[in-house]
Amino acid sequence: REKVEMTKEQRALMKAIVDAYNRHQIPQDVAKKLLQEQYSAEENFLLLTEMATSQVQVLVEFTKNIPGFLSLDREDQIALLKGSTVEAMFLRSAQVFSRKMPNGHTVVLEERIRKSGIPDEFMTPMFNFYKSIGELHMVQEEQAILTAITILMPDRPYVKDHQAVERLQETMLNVLRKLCVLQHPQEQQYFARLLGRLTELRTLSHYHAEMLTSWKMNDHKFTPLLCEIWDVQ
Numbered sequence: 361r362e363k364v365e366m367t368k369e370q371r372a373l374m375k376a377i378v379d380a381y382n383r384h385q386i387p388q389d390v391a392k393k394l395l396q397e398q399y400s401a402e403e404n405f406l407l408l409t410e411m412a413t414s415q416v417q418v419l420v421e422f423t424k425n426i427p428g429f430l431s432l433d434r435e436d437q438i439a440l441l442k443g444s445t446v447e448a449m450f451l452r453s454a455q456v457f458s459r460k461m462p463n464g465h466t467v468v469l470e471e472r473i474r475k476s477g478i479p480d481e482f483m484t485p486m487f488n489f490y491k492s493i494g495e496l497h498m499v500q501e502e503q504a505i506l507t508a509i510t511i512l513m514p515d516r517p518y519v520k521d522h523q524a525v526e527r528l529q530e531t532m533l534n535v536l537r538k539l540c541v542l543q544h545p546q547e548q549q550y551f552a553r554l555l556g557r558l559t560e561l562r563t564l565s566h567y568h569a570e571m572l573t574s575w576k577m578n579d580h581k582f583t584p585l586l587c588e589i590w591d592v593q
């Protein structure tokens with residue numbers, strides 16, 4: 361098998377993405393809060409809306425650092441952000457859930473999420489996704505580039521210049537492919553498995569509006585930003 365090597369440009373691109381990904385972490389650690397105590401459905405809903413609002417801001421900042429993103433058509437930039445925030449939220453949640461924690465913490469965290477107010481029918485697909493992400497043991501470079509690939513999805517609704525987005529995404533996919541070979545030399549199909557998770561992620565995110573409107577509580581209040589992002593109200 362030929363030696364896989366990243367070009368100088370690819371290494372620079374990856375460094376830019378990873379730095380941006382690490383710079384734009386979520387301010388306070390939601391897992392820590394959830395491990396402290398079991399909140400009511402109302403408190404959890406509020407916590408999610410707060411986390412989601414800061415996650416959207418974080419995502420906008422991260423996206424600005426994706427080389428080429430700011431040269432896309434302005435409306436396409438918005439369409440890509442609007443179309444990917446929920447998936448990015450679940451992807452980041454999966455990474456938070458799969459993070460190495462002291463024994464027993466993951467069990468407690470799962471318990472807290474199961475009792476958070478999210479309707480029961482979404483628990484199995486959600487935790488299946490979280491566990492399938494955890495099993496991949498992604499390195500942070502892979503997490504960062506996978507997030508960029510999720511944002512640069514050409515088939516999001518209302519994207520006009522498909523080609524331009526496809527070109528950017530393809531550049532990212534080439535970097536990810538090489539990274540997977542270098543990081544997981546034993547697993548031939550690791551790259552394919554990673555991309556398979558994006559399909560699972562899209563399916564999971566499909567139910568997000570119903571998850572929110574059937575949260576086990578009365579009058580669900582959303583901020584204007586979240587109404588826009590979450591297709592609710």
Ligand SMILES: O=C(NC1CCCCC1)[C@H](C1CCCCC1)n1c(-c2ccc(-c3ccccc3)s2)nc2ccccc21
Binds near residue numbers: 412449450473569
């Ligand atoms: O805070 C959270 N996630 C942050 C989002 C931004 C990025 C950091 C993570 C929530 C909490 C769940 C329990 C109740 C409070 C909120 N969370 C979820 C979600 C389940 C369903 C979710 C959703 C998203 C969009 C639309 C409809 C539903 S997110 N999975 C987690 C796994 C591990 C730690 C937290 C986790």
